[in-house]
Amino acid sequence: MRTLRELNASGKRVLVRVDFNVPLKDGVVKDETRIAAAVPTLRQLLEQGATLVLFSHLGRPKGFDPASSLAPVAPVLEKHLGRPVVFVGGSPELTPASDATLARVEATPQGSVILLDNVRFEAGEEKNDPALAQRYARLGEAFVLDAFGSAHRAHASVTGVAGFLPSYAGLLMEKEVESLSKLLHNPEKPYWVVLGGAKVSDKIGVIENLLSKVTGMVIGGAMAFTFIKAQGGQVGKSLVEDDRLELARDLMRRAESLGVRLLLPVDVVAAQKVEAGVPTRIMPAEAIEEGWMGLDIGPESAKRFAGALQGARMVFWNGPMGVFEVDDFAKGTLAVGEAIARLEGAFTVIGGGDSVAAANKLGMADRFSHVSTGGGASLELLELGTLPGIEALKG
Ligand SMILES: Nc1ncnc2c1ncn2[C@@H]1O[C@H](COP(=O)(O)OP(=O)(O)OP(=O)(O)O)[C@@H](O)[C@H]1O
Ligand SMILES: O=C(O)[C@H](O)COP(=O)(O)O
Secondary structure (H helix, E strand, C coil): CCEHHHCCCCCCEEEEECCCCCCEECCEECCCHHHHHHHHHHHHHHHCCCEEEEECCCCCCCCCCHHHCCCCHHHHHHHHHCCCCEEECCCCCCCCCCHHHHHHHHHCCCCCEEEECCHHHCCCCCCCCHHHHHHHHCCCCEEEECCHHHCCCCCCCCCHHHHCCCEEECHHHHHHHHHHHHHHHCCCCCEEEEECCCCCCCCHHHHHHHCCCCCEEEECCCHHHHHHHHCCCEECCCCCCHHHHHHHHHHHHHHHHHCCEEECCCEEEEECCCCCCCCEEEEECCEECCCCEEEEECHHHHHHHHHHHCCCCEEEEECCCCCCCCHHHCHHHHHHHHHHHCCCCCEEEECCCHHHHHHHHCCCHHHCCEECCCCHHHHHHHHHCCCHHHHHCCC
16 A cells, blocks of 8 residues: 555645544434544644544434534544644535535635545435546645544545545555555464354355454354354244355364364343343353343353463454443453453454443553554454455555
């Protein structure tokens, strides 16, 4: 990838694609991680004397929708940058590629930081419409892609615009790609992958691509039940993907033939409802009673998982071990997260999304070597070895 080292931004208006797809509640930003993560690139460009035009998606609106405006992000960005941010948006006329927006950008004094509105207000964004990409390109003289969390999307503001301007990877993009690539290309052993979360189907690609590189995989969360059922276990009303049972069997066979350990829970914390304060029981993972469901790994599983991780030199963790949002079902995630965070001298990475939310909630995120800002993007990079956003910055 071409990087910021190759860009002299002095006196230039630089268009920066950031990933400010942050959780909002009642118009308030609930997690500022992605905003803070963009700051090093923005500071560096400002120090060189650039004018910044930032753009991002937020949520999945189909056309203009005030509820998905980036307006609430502007004050948060101001706080992190310590300088004013001019927001241009908030109406159907001021979408990021409109002539009215361009006129406002051109009228803004040099050295300013301008935040545009949601790129998904533009009809051609997700279709990667070249005409739209060309309109974005009018907004700057150079393009910097720092939206690692969106780099798996071949959309007009991510890859399309790179075809019309000199384009560079931002510092966040570089750091993410470097850290995640180590997991693919420089495996230090013992190397463990810890997977959890809701669905096997989201993680198949990563399992398949990493299986031959690792010492073992720990599988918890709801996705474990597809494997347990595939082995003939009784999983009650736990979440299962019945159309993935054969695939789960196949992955288990492949792990065995590669000599890779695949650890599944032996016990679970079960309940009849996903709710705080409901009665819970510890049950064997392969003998969950009818009407009950596994909502966290049990204490014996947590002990075994933590034991297996001891001495690991490299760990990738994606997905919680249970319904960590409810305290009664967060213990397994805490135990496994703690076992990884405690490793000394190891290279430890958390994939984005819910795993990072879990690590933040449990107060352990700063004890990992790298916390990715990308959920889907980190998984896809580990699955395919590259991303559309990376490819767009080559050549
Ligand atoms: N045993 C379980 N039963 C039901 N839901 C579960 C269970 N274990 C975990 N989950 C749920 O899985 C969800 C997270 O799954 P997901 O696959 O999205 O994780 P992730 O990969 O960390 O996140 P993202 O996909 O956003 O990167 C959480 O909301 C959690 O409550
Ligand atoms: O949150 C994310 O994973 C990224 O911002 C991508 O969002 P998307 O899945 O709506 O494209």
